[in-house]
Each structure stands twice: as C-alpha cells, then as structure tokens.
Amino acid sequence: MYYYGRCSHSWHSGVNPALLSSGRIGVACSQNGMNWIRTPGPLPDGAVMDPRDGVDSAFDSVHVGCSDVIFHDNMWWMFYFAGSLEATVLQTGRKLTGMRLRTGLAKSCNNGIEGFDDHRLNEPVLDVGEPGNWDEMMVAWARVVPPSSSHPFRHWLMTYASMCTQMQTTAAPSFCIGAAISHDGHNWSKLGKVLEQGEPGNWDEAGVSRRHVIFVDGQFLMFYEGTNRKGTHAIGLAISKDGVKWVKDKQGFGDEPGGPIFSPRTDQPEAWDSGSVACPHVVTMGDSFWLYYVGYDSTKKISAFGVACSDGKDIRNFKRITML
Incomplete structure (x- = not known):
C-alpha cells in the first residue's frame, strides 16, 4: 500500500500546504490485507519518494502524492501528482503556491520499496489545461488501467480529477473527473470531462474527485468520491462499457444517481x-471485493485507512471489517 502525508505544517521549501495532505510518499506492507506495517524506504524517515531536491523549477519540487502504482513490463510504475513553486x-x-498539480511518472525495477528516483521522468506525463480550460488548475489523483486481454480497451486509460474553472471565481469550488488515453503510458491524449458533479441537492453536488477503476464482467466500474455542500464525502459508483462514456449507477442503496454505495457513520x-x-x-479477494478507503473523524481533521468487504460479488453492498 502506497500512501502520502507529511509530518510538519509546511511543504518542502516552507510552502503553506493549502489544505492538501500530500507531501511525501511512503509504503506499508501486509500479509493478509488487513494488518499493515509501515515499511521503511531509502529516504529520510522511511519515505520512498520526496519532492525533487535542488531543482526549484521542477514541477514536483514542493510536494508529491501517490496516485496509482501498477506492475508492468517487469517494473513498478508509480503515477503521482505534484506541485511546484508556481503561484x-x-x-x-x-x-496559492503549489496548487497547480501535474501528473508525473516514476519507475522502480526493484521490489517497489527501495525507491523510484532512478527512473523518475523530469517532466510531467500529463499537464494542466490551457488557460480557460476546465482542467487548468490541476490534473491530479490519476488512476491508470493498462492494456489487458481481460478487457476490450486496447489503449492505456487514465482518469484524473481537476477543480473546474469556477474555482477561480467567487463560486464554491467543484471537482470533475477527466480521462486520457495513451499507447505507451508516457504520451497521453486528453478526452475531456467524463464525470461531473450531481444536480443541486444531490449527495455529490459539490463535486466528484478521487476514484478507482476496475474491469469486472464485461464493464468498467468506477468507485468515486463525491462531496455534498456540507463538505461530507461519500463513495459512489459509475459504470462504463468502454472506459470513456460513464453513467452514474442507479441501482445502489441511495436514492440518487451514483448512490452513495458507502457512507460515513454520521449516526x-x-x-x-x-x-x-x-x-x-477496490481489489478482488476470493469471491468478494475489498474496498479500502480513507476515513475522517467528526472534526474531519484526523484520518486513517479502513477496509470494507462486499456481500459476495455485490458491488453495491459493502460492510466494514472490524479489527479485533
């Protein structure tokens, strides 16, 4: 499990973190998927990736956060988001400094724990949009599905989140999800927005952002994070046949498109x-699915990782696994 965080109140170079929890990237390992132990990496305090040091102009010079890690061509590929000194x-x-987020790529030919700096690209693989485009603020939290014989999509598929341009007005910020395709995992072509916030009053009316995409039984499933106007985050579901055209699920336990299928314990x-x-x-574990997630307490200041298990193959019914 790769995760990101920081141990101080500032990013690299003393930059104010602007409410993001990114900073450095670490790794934890488990024998059973439930009990996890932080595994020291090669960098100070055990990190496996830090902001790029000594290059103030680099796109990843201030903070980094892990987006996705896959094993491809006998190497671990880490797609990460990062911010620079650009204001x-x-x-x-x-x-705001460090908030214009771009997607980078680093690779590891060892076990994925001993660091990624030996094969770290100098430039982002996905850049922000041109001024006026919906994704000019950031292209972050990328999730990647490589080509596979198990699904019909013959290109690499990336989904990512951005603050819509209305963030730069007095209107409340809103996140949307975009997609891009690639023939090699390095050079990407954007496809535009593929999932937007819900209608006013819906559980995801304030935006849709971080997500995970898997291919199951002939269709792509997107488990996505949605937010309401009170700032409460929950997890919903969207479905696609081709990985590009997405429709929010209407069969879940919620009364609105997308669900939610998994919610905080507000009661x-x-x-x-x-x-x-x-x-x-989401990962397949035997005859069920396990949903790993980040949970926040009632103050929304303290976070931790949790896991829930589906009822068999029911992708809309997850119950928390309680650690004894």
Whole structure:
C-alpha cells in the first residue's frame, strides 16, 4: 500500500500546504490485507519518494502524492501528482503556491520499496489545461488501467480529477473527473470531462474527485468520491462499457444517481470514520471485493485507512471489517 502525508505544517521549501495532505510518499506492507506495517524506504524517515531536491523549477519540487502504482513490463510504475513553486492567483485575490498539480511518472525495477528516483521522468506525463480550460488548475489523483486481454480497451486509460474553472471565481469550488488515453503510458491524449458533479441537492453536488477503476464482467466500474455542500464525502459508483462514456449507477442503496454505495457513520459521532469516507481503492479477494478507503473523524481533521468487504460479488453492498 502506497500512501502520502507529511509530518510538519509546511511543504518542502516552507510552502503553506493549502489544505492538501500530500507531501511525501511512503509504503506499508501486509500479509493478509488487513494488518499493515509501515515499511521503511531509502529516504529520510522511511519515505520512498520526496519532492525533487535542488531543482526549484521542477514541477514536483514542493510536494508529491501517490496516485496509482501498477506492475508492468517487469517494473513498478508509480503515477503521482505534484506541485511546484508556481503561484496561482484566484479571482478572489487569494494566492496559492503549489496548487497547480501535474501528473508525473516514476519507475522502480526493484521490489517497489527501495525507491523510484532512478527512473523518475523530469517532466510531467500529463499537464494542466490551457488557460480557460476546465482542467487548468490541476490534473491530479490519476488512476491508470493498462492494456489487458481481460478487457476490450486496447489503449492505456487514465482518469484524473481537476477543480473546474469556477474555482477561480467567487463560486464554491467543484471537482470533475477527466480521462486520457495513451499507447505507451508516457504520451497521453486528453478526452475531456467524463464525470461531473450531481444536480443541486444531490449527495455529490459539490463535486466528484478521487476514484478507482476496475474491469469486472464485461464493464468498467468506477468507485468515486463525491462531496455534498456540507463538505461530507461519500463513495459512489459509475459504470462504463468502454472506459470513456460513464453513467452514474442507479441501482445502489441511495436514492440518487451514483448512490452513495458507502457512507460515513454520521449516526455514530465517536466512530473514527464518522465525518467522511474518501479515496476508494477496490481489489478482488476470493469471491468478494475489498474496498479500502480513507476515513475522517467528526472534526474531519484526523484520518486513517479502513477496509470494507462486499456481500459476495455485490458491488453495491459493502460492510466494514472490524479489527479485533
């Protein structure tokens, strides 16, 4: 399991972190998928990737966060998002440094624990959009599906999140999801927005962002993070036949498109994940699916990882696994 975080109140070079939890990337290992132990990497304090040091102009010089890691061509490929010293001035007058996020790629030919710096590309593989485009603020939290004989998509497929351009107005910010394709995993062509926020009043009306895409029984499934206007995050489901045209699921337990299929325990304020659930990652475990997620307490300031298990192959019914 790769994760990102930081141990101080500032990013590299003393930059204010602007509410993002990224900074450095670490790894944890498990024998059973439930009990995880942090595994020291080669960098200070055990990280496996740090912001690029000594190159202030680099796109990843201030902070990094892991987006996705896959094993391909006998190497571990890490797609990550990163910010630089570039400043963005919003129309509200607020100045943010490190918030223009780009997607990078690093590879490891060892076990994926001993670091990724030996094969780290100097330039992003996916850049922000031109001024005025919907993704001019960021292209972040990329998830990648490589070509496979198990699904009909013959290209690499990437989905990513961005703040829509209305972020640069006085309107409330909103996240949308875009897609890109590639023939080699290095050179990407954007396809535009593929999933947007819900209608006013819906559970995901404030935006859709981090997600995980898998291929099951002839269709792509996107488990995605949605947010309401109160700032509560939950996890929904969207479905696609080709990985490009997505439709929010309407068969879940929620009354609205997308679900949600997994929600915070708001009725249990003392629960560690009573505030929000976010950042889904789904894996097949035997005859069921395991949903890994980040949970936040009622203050939405303290986070931890959790896991829930589906009822057999039911992708809309997950129950939390309680650690004894």
